[in-house]
Amino acid sequence: MVDLEIKIGGFTMKNPVSTASGTFGFGEEFIDFMDLNRLGGIFVKGLTLKNREGNPYPRMAETPSGMLNAVGLQNKGIDYFIKHTYPKIKHFDTQIIPNVNGATVEDYIAVTEKINEMDGIETIELNISCPNVKEGGMAFGVSCPSAVAVTEAVRKAYDKTLIVKLSPNVTDITEIAKGVEGAGADAVSLVNTFLGMAIDAKTRKPILSTVTGGLSGPAIKPIALRMVWQVYQAVNIPVIGMGGIMDATDAIEFMLAGSSAIQIGTANFMDPQVSIKVIDGIEAYCKENGFSAAKDLVGAMITD
């Protein structure tokens, strides 16, 4: 038997595999395709204080080895989540992790205060890294002082485990990671999407309505892996890694680089069952390689 349990700050996940925010809805959309009870966690779609329609279409574009999106945090707002969505998913035996967004620090605080009152939610992921909104979002995550300010403010409003999701669109991600650690984050998750764009040469127009969007999928994996490894060495809090994980081998690489847990995003669009396969693959790898616990993979890359 392999022990798959993972601890992130004060909360426990039964295995290291979760679905990434914005790529798995609220989990309810996948009930017919897979057993949600198998997942370590579901990082639900980005939540804001009020309803958001998101950006105009087109807001997705396929790229070699990845995709661009400019969804722009479409969601019905935190009150709708609490009243209508959470009751439908709360009975599943998996961690439900709200992904908190805002245009201002006050917005972030207001959303967090509402979640702080909820039963059964043990952690939030503070998204200071969305590249697809005009106000707030990534603006908070690309400068150290603003990343620290929003983390400090949310820390005061939230009693349980606080995960801060970092943007890769920075010169030195370790500086931001250390900043949010100092501001009270219990863990960091990385990476969000890389700012990119696509043009249709025939029409000479941009493909996305917003011109630029966020790149995800296998194309970003080597850069995400490098960032996870750098952040793992720079901070003393757990790192949750993601970016182009398509199978168990990718997930294991992220754990060897220092991820205590991993998230799967774009791969869900190709195979809704991918997370289950990754959980089984991590377990098989541990058995084959003499690891009695998945947590022993964390940072176990051999460098000499």
Ligand SMILES: Cc1cc2nc3c(=O)[nH]c(=O)nc-3n(C[C@H](O)[C@H](O)[C@H](O)COP(=O)(O)O)c2cc1C
């Ligand atoms: C369509 C789409 C929507 C996303 N929405 C969110 C979001 O609401 N909040 C967030 O923190 N990240 C969001 N992300 C980023 C993912 O959670 C993840 O960080 C990123 O896609 C990298 O992982 P991947 O390469 O496995 O997809 C979104 C990504 C995609 C592709």
